[in-house]
Amino acid sequence: MRVSFMSHFRTQRYFRCCVYALGASAFFVGSRWALADTGIVGLINKPFSVSCASVPFVTKFPEINLKNWMCLPVSSVDQLQLSDECYRSKMEVLCMELQGRLCKEIEKIDRKAKFKVDKWERRAGGGGISCVLENGDVFEKAGVNISVISGNLSGQAVKEMRARHNEIDPNKECKFFACGISSVIHPLNPYVPTTHFNFRYFEVDLGNNRKCWWYGGGADLTPYYLFNEDAKHFHEQLKLACDQHDELFYPRFKKWCDNYFYLTHRGETRGIGGIFFDDLEDTSQEKVFSFVKSCAEAIIPAYLPIVEKRRHLKYTNKEREWQLVRRGRYVEFNLIYDRGTKFGLATPEARIESILMSLPRYAQWNYCYDSSQDPRNQSLIEVLKNPKEWV
Amino acid sequence: MRVSFMSHFRTQRYFRCCVYALGASAFFVGSRWALADTGIVGLINKPFSVSCASVPFVTKFPEINLKNWMCLPVSSVDQLQLSDECYRSKMEVLCMELQGRLCKEIEKIDRKAKFKVDKWERRAGGGGISCVLENGDVFEKAGVNISVISGNLSGQAVKEMRARHNEIDPNKECKFFACGISSVIHPLNPYVPTTHFNFRYFEVDLGNNRKCWWYGGGADLTPYYLFNEDAKHFHEQLKLACDQHDELFYPRFKKWCDNYFYLTHRGETRGIGGIFFDDLEDTSQEKVFSFVKSCAEAIIPAYLPIVEKRRHLKYTNKEREWQLVRRGRYVEFNLIYDRGTKFGLATPEARIESILMSLPRYAQWNYCYDSSQDPRNQSLIEVLKNPKEWV
Numbered sequence: 027m028r029v030s031f032m033s034h035f036r037t038q039r040y041f042r043c044c045v046y047a048l049g050a051s052a053f054f055v056g057s058r059w060a061l062a063d064t065g066i067v068g069l070i071n072k073p074f075s076v077s078c079a080s081v082p083f084v085t086k087f088p089e090i091n092l093k094n095w096m097c098l099p100v101s102s103v104d105q106l107q108l109s110d111e112c113y114r115s116k117m118e119v120l121c122m123e124l125q126g127r128l129c130k131e132i133e134k135i136d137r138k139a140k141f142k143v144d145k146w147e148r149r150a151g152g153g154g155i156s157c158v159l160e161n162g163d164v165f166e167k168a169g170v171n172i173s174v175i176s177g178n179l180s181g182q183a184v185k186e187m188r189a190r191h192n193e194i195d196p197n198k199e200c201k202f203f204a205c206g207i208s209s210v211i212h213p214l215n216p217y218v219p220t221t222h223f224n225f226r227y228f229e230v231d232l233g234n235n236r237k238c239w240w241y242g243g244g245a246d247l248t249p250y251y252l253f254n255e256d257a258k259h260f261h262e263q264l265k266l267a268c269d270q271h272d273e274l275f276y277p278r279f280k281k282w283c284d285n286y287f288y289l290t291h292r293g294e295t296r297g298i299g300g301i302f303f304d305d306l307e308d309t310s311q312e313k314v315f316s317f318v319k320s321c322a323e324a325i326i327p328a329y330l331p332i333v334e335k336r337r338h339l340k341y342t343n344k345e346r347e348w349q350l351v352r353r354g355r356y357v358e359f360n361l362i363y364d365r366g367t368k369f370g371l372a373t374p375e376a377r378i379e380s381i382l383m384s385l386p387r388y389a390q391w392n393y394c395y396d397s398s399q400d401p402r403n404q405s406l407i408e409v410l411k412n413p414k415e416w417v
Numbered sequence: 418m419r420v421s422f423m424s425h426f427r428t429q430r431y432f433r434c435c436v437y438a439l440g441a442s443a444f445f446v447g448s449r450w451a452l453a454d455t456g457i458v459g460l461i462n463k464p465f466s467v468s469c470a471s472v473p474f475v476t477k478f479p480e481i482n483l484k485n486w487m488c489l490p491v492s493s494v495d496q497l498q499l500s501d502e503c504y505r506s507k508m509e510v511l512c513m514e515l516q517g518r519l520c521k522e523i524e525k526i527d528r529k530a531k532f533k534v535d536k537w538e539r540r541a542g543g544g545g546i547s548c549v550l551e552n553g554d555v556f557e558k559a560g561v562n563i564s565v566i567s568g569n570l571s572g573q574a575v576k577e578m579r580a581r582h583n584e585i586d587p588n589k590e591c592k593f594f595a596c597g598i599s600s601v602i603h604p605l606n607p608y609v610p611t612t613h614f615n616f617r618y619f620e621v622d623l624g625n626n627r628k629c630w631w632y633g634g635g636a637d638l639t640p641y642y643l644f645n646e647d648a649k650h651f652h653e654q655l656k657l658a659c660d661q662h663d664e665l666f667y668p669r670f671k672k673w674c675d676n677y678f679y680l681t682h683r684g685e686t687r688g689i690g691g692i693f694f695d696d697l698e699d700t701s702q703e704k705v706f707s708f709v710k711s712c713a714e715a716i717i718p719a720y721l722p723i724v725e726k727r728r729h730l731k732y733t734n735k736e737r738e739w740q741l742v743r744r745g746r747y748v749e750f751n752l753i754y755d756r757g758t759k760f761g762l763a764t765p766e767a768r769i770e771s772i773l774m775s776l777p778r779y780a781q782w783n784y785c786y787d788s789s790q791d792p793r794n795q796s797l798i799e800v801l802k803n804p805k806e807w808v
Contacts, residue, residue: 142784142785290763291762291763291769350779354776357748358752361749361752362759371753378683379785385782387783388741388780388781389748389779391773391780392551393533393551393770394533
């Protein structure tokens with residue numbers, strides 16, 4: 027598999043600019059969790075090593091089964107059933123599966139709140155499905171959004187892409203297709219970390235039956251109180267997904283993640299990282315798709331056992347305050363640095379509510395907040411300032 | 418007075434980039450309010466027209482009187498006493514006066530909370546005084562910050578400035594001086610608007626006893642519930658300040674303000690505007706300084722009577738929620754669009770806490786918040802989408 031390791035800042039920009047400039051609002055991929063039938067509730071209070079060990083790592087997505095999804099897909103079901111030959115459809119099915127599975131698992135854990143399902147259309151082609159749950163007993167705000175868009179690349183977008191994909195002719199419009207899933211989950215309890223992931227596929231028609239394509243994505247964890255075993259578990263699951271395809275992937279994508287989710291003005295990372303990659307391409311598309319699928323399939327077993335393990339811990343107003351202060355940092359990252367958000371917001375006709383779904387329900391800014399009052403705050407800041415190898 | 422009306426986006430950028438790249442964190446100017454002695458408490462519940470009429474518009478700042486200030490100034494008092502000949506000193510005195518006056522008036526209104534006074538030094542030259550009050554009975558968060566910095570302009574900063582000030586040689590370092598005051602005041606009661614103002618002076622040494630200089634600044638109001646008479650009063654006070662110097666100023670700077678404080682992705686302004694200007698220069702520095710001083714002197718009579726008038730209105734959780742949702746928009750503006758904040762955050766050694774003092778203590782983001790539930794929300798949004806002539 028050939029992975030382009032040019033500056034991730036530039037490659038990020040090329041991808042996102044093009045996608046967002048064309049109206050996609052938020053990007054994201056599908057996964058399924060093996061414990062769906064037995065439920066994750068059974069994991070509560072069991073030793074962590076046991077609960078993790080009991081999560082089979084890779085579970086193939088089933089054939090199309092509409093009842094697993096949150097609503098009808100953006101593309102027609104007939105078209106998606108061609109997925110064995112068509113990577114656009116395979117990616118859309120992956121997104122639909124992960125969205126459906128994750129939303130249902132979240133509702134099962136929360137018990138109180140339900141996802142609001144907003145299906146939207148894009149005038150220039152395609153559309154999306156935004157699923158957002160708010161004010162739950164466990165989840166304060168959880169969004170799992172899909173975009174499936176297509177159309178023509180503008181001259182500017184083509185120009186932005188050319189430095190990477192110089193097979194694209196800057197003098198003519200190119201047809202493009204982009205499909206992705208993106209999710210941010212903010213639990214209520216300060217002991218339960220926030221998580222974010224997104225996976226996306228991009229395809230550009232070069233004319234004369236030629237095309238270029240690439241994948242991008244990643245997942246990261248943002249705890250408010252650091253539990254080393256949770257950080258280790260999250261990274262272990264992602265490493266397993268990577269190692270199946272190339273043992274060089276995890277260390278590279280872990281570092282990329284630490285570099286990307288970095289607040290320069292604070293001198294700290296957004297959270298304890300995970301993996302992040304872009305511009306994945308290869309002579310075999312099946313190889314790359316299969317890697318992205320493994321990552322997507324790792325999301326639920328990487329995150330939900332941590333939710334189950336920490337959701338019942340008692341907390342005070344002081345701990346809630348620290349969480350809101352840290353959520354302020356999350357807002358800072360998303361509005362100041364995140365290229366997807368920035369390009370999304372700058373895009374005419376973008377669906378703002380889907381893009382800003384990533385922001386927490388509440389955030390707080392105190393002048394010169396004294397984080398030294400709790401040594402646990404310092405432990406967290408220490409790993410944010412000096413990213414750690416968790417596995 | 419010659420005012421450069423090239424694209425304000427560019428001129429903003431030139432100024433701010435240079436100032437912030439050199440480590441100033443927040444910029445701001447001084448003013449004094451005539452009713453200081455009688456107190457503004459007497460204005461409560463009186464008809465607005467009377468209270469406004471009773472505020473003499475311009476009040477000269479007194480000679481230096483250290484007890485009016487929040488602490489000792491950044492420059493030595495001896496140096497500031499040369500202020501009749503030196504515009505650097507005159508500006509610093511203006512800033513100190515307004516900071517002192519405003520902070521004391523705010524404490525008088527609040528009764529409970531006191532300003533925390535943080536004096537800081539900049540390694541490369543100068544420093545600042547950040548005054549922040551939090552968790553008051555009337556004010557949730559109020560910051561009034563001064564910066565007085567000097568040093569050498571980097572090659573990059575010079576390059577950024579040249580398009581305007583082409584008398585500056587890009588091939589050599591220039592000495593610069595920047596002094597400003599910046600303030601954001603977030604009251605607790607949703608019926609009391611947030612206000613922001615900043616005034617700043619910039620000077621570049623061109624060598625051979627030549628220099629160039631300019632002023633910038635502005636003030637704007639962000640209500641959560643719209644009272645036409647408050648908006649009118651605020652604009653009237655600023656217009657009076659402008660009209661004393663040039664009747665073309667208010668309409669120009671009012672429009673500039675509406676254009677600058679605009680959230681493109683929301684299609685609305687941050688608030689109901691005010692005035693905003695940059696790159697003010699003239700053959701007579703006294704003229705420009707005098708205009709900036711008038712604007713600075715208008716701040717307290719423009720804003721505090723509104724605080725007094727609305728602070729006792731009863732409000733519910735629903736109204737508080739709407740305020741926090743709108744404060745989310747304030748955060749969006751400051752982190753996504755405000756050039757001062759952006760350059761400040763990107764500056765090595767910047768004082769982050771002073772820059773982000775402008776963020777509200779609490780903000781909220783709800784997915785697809787239903788603002789139509791209260792017709793008053795719609796009235797506000799209407800004027801944010803279609804800026805109005807208030808006077």
